[in-house]
Each structure stands twice: as structure tokens, then as C-alpha cells.
Amino acid sequence: MYRAxxxxxxxxxxxxxVKTVRFKQPTYVGDPINAVKIFNDREVDELAILxxxxxxxxxxxxxDHLKEIAGxxxxxxxxxxxIRSIDxxxxxxxxxxxxxxxxxxxxxxPALLSAIADEYGSQAVIAGVDVKxxxxxxxxxxxxxxxHNTGREPVEYxxxxxxxxxxxxxxxxxxxxxxxSGYDLDLITQVSRAVSIPLVACGGAGSIDHLAAAIAxxxxxxxxxxxxxxxxxxxxxxxxxxxxxxLRAAVASVTS
Amino acid sequence: MVTIVDYGVGNLxxxxxxxxxxxxxxxxxxxxxxxxxxDRLILPGVGAFDRxxxxxxxxxxxxxxxxxxxxxxxxxxxxxxxxxxFARSSEEGRRAGLGxxxxxxxxxxxxxxxxLKVPHMGWNYIEPAQQAALIERLxxxxxxxxxxxxxxxxxxxxxxxxxxxxxxxxxxxxxRGNLWGTQFHPEKSHSFGLALxxxxxxxx
Numbered sequence: 001m002y003r004a005x006x007x008x009x010x011x012x013x014x015x016x017x018v019k020t021v022r023f024k025q026p027t028y029v030g031d032p033i034n035a036v037k038i039f040n041d042r043e044v045d046e047l048a049i050l051x052x053x054x055x056x057x058x059x060x061x062x063x064d065h066l067k068e069i070a071g072x073x074x075x076x077x078x079x080x081x082x083i084r085s086i087d088x089x090x091x092x093x094x095x096x097x098x099x100x101x102x103x104x105x106x107x108x109x110p111a112l113l114s115a116i117a118d119e120y121g122s123q124a125v126i127a128g129v130d131v132k133x134x135x136x137x138x139x140x141x142x143x144x145x146x147x148h149n150t151g152r153e154p155v156e157y158x159x160x161x162x163x164x165x166x167x168x169x170x171x172x173x174x175x176x177x178x179x180x181s182g183y184d185l186d187l188i189t190q191v192s193r194a195v196s197i198p199l200v201a202c203g204g205a206g207s208i209d210h211l212a213a214a215i216a217x218x219x220x221x222x223x224x225x226x227x228x229x230x231x232x233x234x235x236x237x238x239x240x241x242x243x244x245x246x247l248r249a250a251v252a253s254v255t256s
Numbered sequence: 257m258v259t260i261v262d263y264g265v266g267n268l269x270x271x272x273x274x275x276x277x278x279x280x281x282x283x284x285x286x287x288x289x290x291x292x293x294x295d296r297l298i299l300p301g302v303g304a305f306d307r308x309x310x311x312x313x314x315x316x317x318x319x320x321x322x323x324x325x326x327x328x329x330x331x332x333x334x335x336x337x338x339x340x341x342f343a344r345s346s347e348e349g350r351r352a353g354l355g356x357x358x359x360x361x362x363x364x365x366x367x368x369x370x371x372l373k374v375p376h377m378g379w380n381y382i383e384p385a386q387q388a389a390l391i392e393r394l395x396x397x398x399x400x401x402x403x404x405x406x407x408x409x410x411x412x413x414x415x416x417x418x419x420x421x422x423x424x425x426x427x428x429x430x431x432r433g434n435l436w437g438t439q440f441h442p443e444k445s446h447s448f449g450l451a452l453x454x455x456x457x458x459x460x
Contacts, residue, residue: 040446045379076403123375
């Protein structure tokens with residue numbers, strides 16, 4: 001029995017953890033180390049940490065802080081935000097990160113993905129693909145924290161990222177971010193059919209049923225923010241994660 | 257004391273963190289003279305087979321590893337690519353492996369148009385193939401984190417410590433004498449990996 005991965009996706013803004021809605025309105029949700037310790041206790045499948053202000057502020061990844069965070073992670077850890085060079089990736093791997101997520105820099109310089117994959121293997125390279133509707137209602141890939149329209153279509157772009165050396169795609173539906181209204185299932189199906197590498201769906205999870213629906217739509221793994229940091233209709237902050245038994249029962253299992 | 261072999265591949269910090277959590281002293285070294293005195297070794301590794309062997313060779317580590325593993329017979333644990341290097345070869349590359357175990361690495365071969373993709377990336381279960389110290393007293397329903405496209409195929413099934421099923425059943429752990437290996441990453445597998453590593457640190 002093999003179960004799709006369920007990945008809490010935490011957003012860093014400076015030293016703080018925040019959660020956004022449609023990539024805006026960051027709400028403070030706590031201290032990263034504290035959250036990681038809770039996720040250790042809950043034995044989460046994997047953890048993704050994205051510094052959402054690094055690229056907009058033209059900063060490097062916060063290496064010292066990440067070293068402290070990675071030292072507490074007894075699960076696979078991916079990090080994204082501000083990675084622009086192979087040297088950035090090297091430093092991240094050596095401090096204990098398993099996978100680097102590259103978004104804006106990969107659109108500008110796809111060769112960066114292959115350079116990292118050649119040295120560390122493609123399993124260590126995730127291409128971040130943020131998708132939202134442009135002002136004409138067309139579905140397009142955005143970067144720089146969802147502010148810049150690349151003009152490219154998600155399916156073509158995801159395939160280009162795979163060809164450039166990415167071992168995984170994190171597909172984020174910006175219009176669903178923080179809404180807890182469910183994943184963009186059509187988008188997941190379209191992109192997953194176009195690539196052969198694992199697709200991690202993100203954006204919109206509000207319940208365990210949503211996770212199962214994304215997997216049924218073609219995602220190899222699912223990531224969620226709000227679902228694992230908020231509880232109840234008033235969005236009270238509570239770091240949480242389903243038990244192994246709950247996930248096994250709810251998330252569609254693949255019998256191999 | 258466990259010595260983690262640094263040959264330029266793999267996430268050594270994660271293994272050191274887990275060793276610290278297990279209460280074991282550890283040292284990371286790429287120095288043949290230091291490794292020559294080690295009484296317990298971890299050979300980590302992620303990435304390509306040929307690069308792994310080339311890096312061992314460039315650092316002058318092959319002779320000292322052979323001496324430790326085959327003559328002094330100190331406990332050696334290979335993790336992921338580290339274990340794959342114990343074999344004589346891999347479909348991933350052209351170089352010869354360390355040849356410590358009669359085995360070869362094969363690429364996963366099954367229809368990938370369905371739900372199962374390659375690499376096998378995520379958590380999966382193990383099924384014991386032998387009674388082995390490393391997999392004793394693990395927490396209930398032990399599961400481990402895997403990331404790989406190639407897997408070991410042993411000539412002698414009695415070298416297999418545990419099996420995992422992904423597309424089909426493959427050897428996810430090996431054991432022969434002082435040699436141990438896991439395809440999965442115990443250093444990233446919570447209480448399950450911690451228990452397995454503690455077993456390695458304490459067994460003779």
C-alpha cells in the first residue's frame with residue numbers, strides 16, 4: 001500500500017510564519033520552530049517552507065534561520081524563496097534541506113534547474129508553478145509572488161520545467177490560496193496529464209475530502225496551508241495534521 | 257561513535273541531526289585517515305550511481321572502505337545511493353560498484369501512465385524478509401520515506417532484510433554480516449527511522 005503524500009506548506013515572512021489569502025493579507029500564525037516541532041510529533045509526510053518575501057525584497061534565502069529550522073525537521077524538507085543560483089542550492093542542501101523549490105528564477109533561467117539536478121539529482125529540484133487568471137480571464141503562470149504575469153500557459157510551462165530538469169512540480173492555484181474552498185481540480189488534471197514527474201497540488205484545501213479529490217484528479221501529492229494552521233469557521237490558529245489512520249482512511253490509496 | 261562518510265553527495269546534516277536525537281556521537285569525515293579508524297560507518301548518498309563511485313574514488317576512499325567493511329568487518333550502513341553502491345553495478349551508470357553484495361541495481365519497470373510514477377517518492381511500508389537487529393522493536397506499522405528510481409536486486413535472496421511493494425516487490429533493505437543497507441531514508445522517517453538508526457548504533 002502506498003499513500004499519496006500530504007504536505008503542510010508553511011509561509012515565512014521574515015522570522016514569522018504567516019498564512020495568506022490569494023497571496024495577500026498575510027496573517028501571523030506563529031513561530032516556525034514551534035510549528036516544526038508539532039509537525040514532528042504528528043509525524044507529517046513532508047514539509048514545505050516558502051519564504052514569500054525573499055524574491056519581492058530581492059533577498060537571499062535566510063540561511064541561518066533555515067539551518068535552525070532544518071535541524072528540527074525529522075521529515076523531508078523542501079524550501080523555496082529567493083533561490084537564484086546553484087550556490088544558493090548548495091548551501092541549502094548542506095544545511096539539511098532535501099529539495100529546493102525554484103519559481104521566479106526558473107522562468108528567467110531554466111538552466112538553473114538542470115544545473116542543480118545534474119549535481120543533486122532531479123528528485124531534489126521542484127519547479128514552483130503559480131497559476132491565476134489574468135485580467136482577460138485567461139489562466140496563466142505568474143511569478144514574483146503572484147505579481148508578474150509570465151504570459152505562459154500552465155500546461156506548456158509545466159512541461160518546459162520538466163524538460164529543464166525539475167523532478168517535481170508544485171502547482172499552486174493562486175485564486176484558491178487561503179480560501180479553503182477546494183483545489184482547482186481541472187487545472188490539476190490538465191497539468192498532471194502533461195507531465196510524467198510527480199505533481200504536488202496546492203491552493204484551496206479546506207478538508208481531508210479536498211485532499212482526496214485532488215489526488216483523484218491526478219495529483220501525486222497534496223500540499224495545504226490553511227487546513228493545517230487554522231481550525232474552525234473563525235480561522236483560529238491551531239497547528240494540526242490528521243493521524244496516519246485518518247489519512248489512510250480518507251485519502252485515496254493506491255494499491256501497488 | 258558513528259562516522260558518516262562525506263563524499264560530496266547526500267544530506268549529511270539530516271543524518272547528524274538524527275544521530276544527535278538518538279543520543280549517539282557522530283563525526284562527518286571525508287579523510288581516509290579518519291575513516292581508517294572508524295568502528296561504525298554510515299555511507300549516505302543521493303543522486304547518480306556513477307557520480308557516487310567517482311566521488312569515492314577521487315577522495316581516495318575506496319581502499320579504506322573495503323578494508324573497514326570487508327577485513328575489519330565494522331558495521332556499515334548504506335543509505336539510499338550509499339546502499340546501491342554496495343552492489344556490483346547499476347543500470348543507471350557504467351561504473352563498477354563496491355561489489356560488497358552480490359547484487360545489481362535495476363530501474364523501476366512498470367507502466368507509469370497510471371497513478372504510480374517514477375521516482376518512487378513518498379512513504380511506504382516494509383515487510384521483513386529476515387530477523388534482523390535493525391528492524392527489531394520498531395514502532396507499530398513502520399513506514400519510511402523513499403526517493404529513488406533504481407532499486408537493488410540481490411542474487412541471493414537471503415541478503416534481503418526487508419521488502420517493499422511499489423509496482424512490484426523489491427528489496428528495500430539488505431543485511432549480510434556487518435553490512436546493512438536501506439533504500440529508504442531513516443534520517444527523514446520520524447520515530448520509525450530513529451528506532452532503526454538506534455538499532456544500528458547499538459548492535460555489535
